[in-house]
Amino acid sequence: MPFPRTGAAPSPAAPRPVRLGVHGPPRQAERIAAAAGVPPSAVEYVPYEVAEPFAPLRAGLADLMLLKYDPLEPDIAVSAPVAFDGRAVLVGAGHPLAGRGEVSIEEVADYEAFRCPGSFPAHVWDLVVPPRTPGGRTIRRVHPMTTLGALAELLRSSPAVHVSFRSLAAVLPPDIEVVPVHDLPPSPVAFGRLRGVEQPEHVARFVAAAERAVQR
Numbered sequence: 596m597p598f599p600r601t602g603a604a605p606s607p608a609a610p611r612p613v614r615l616g617v618h619g620p621p622r623q624a625e626r627i628a629a630a631a632g633v634p635p636s637a638v639e640y641v642p643y644e645v646a647e648p649f650a651p652l653r654a655g656l657a658d659l660m661l662l663k664y665d666p667l668e669p670d671i672a673v674s675a676p677v678a679f680d681g682r683a684v685l686v687g688a689g690h691p692l693a694g695r696g697e698v699s700i701e702e703v704a705d706y707e708a709f710r711c712p713g714s715f716p717a718h719v720w721d722l723v724v725p726p727r728t729p730g731g732r733t734i735r736r737v738h739p740m741t742t743l744g745a746l747a748e749l750l751r752s753s754p755a756v757h758v759s760f761r762s763l764a765a766v767l768p769p770d771i772e773v774v775p776v777h778d779l780p781p782s783p784v785a786f787g788r789l790r791g792v793e794q795p796e797h798v799a800r801f802v803a804a805a806e807r808a809v810q811r
Contacts, residue, residue, distance in 0.1 A: 612638050613638050613658055615641065615658070616651045616656075617643070618648065627784070627808075631808045641660075663680065663719070663783065664722050664783065665719075675809075681760065682775070684773075685773055688772055693774070697775040707756070708737070709739070710737060710740065724757075740757075750771055761775060
C-alpha cells in the first residue's frame with residue numbers, strides 16, 4: 596500500500612503514522628522522510644531526552660528512533676545509514692571561534708566541553724565528544740549536559756563549547772553559532788528499533804525507502 600499523498604484525506608484503512616523518536620526539533624528527520632518520498636502526514640515525531648534516549652522506544656511510544664552511531668544496546672537493532680551529518684562545534688556568538696568558516700578539533704580542545712549525560716551510551720559520547728583529539732590533546736568534558744535550552748544558555752554565557760553536528764544549525768537560536776569542524780568524520784544517521792518486535796508493514800517500508808534514498 597503506498598503512503599497517502601500529501602493533503603489527501605486518509606482512508607479508514609490507512610495505517611497510523613510512523614512514530615519516530617527524535618531529540619530536539621525534527622528538521623533532520625523531516626528531511627530524511629522527504630528524501631524517502633514519505634509525506635509529512637505519515638510521520639509523527641516523538642521527543643526523547645538525551646539523558647534517557649531509549650525511553651520512548653522501550654515504552655512502546657515510538658516505532659523507531661533517529662540515532663547517530665550504533666549504541667550497542669542488546670535490545671536495539673540499527674538500520675543501514677539513512678543520512679550523514681557533518682561535524683561542528685557549537686559556541687556562543689561572542690566566542691573566539693565564532694564567525695569562523697571552519698575550525699580544527701585541535702583548536703576546540705582549548706575550551707571546556709560537556710560530559711556524558713544520564714544513561715546515554717558512554718562509547719557513543721566518546722564518538723560525539725572525543726576524549727582526545729587526533730593530535731593527542733585532551734578535550735576537557737566538564738559541563739553537565741541536560742536540555743538543549745540549558746546547553747544554549749551556558750554557551751551564550753561562557754567560553755564553553757559543544758562538539759556536535761552541522762544539522763543543529765537549523766534549530767538553534769541566532770546567538771549560538773554552528774562552526775564546521777573539518778577534521779572529524781561525518782556521523783552516520785540511522786533508525787533504531789526494538790529487537791524481537793515485529794514491525795508493521797508501513798514502518799518497514801518507511802525504513803527501506805529511507806535506506807534506498809541515501810544511496811542515490
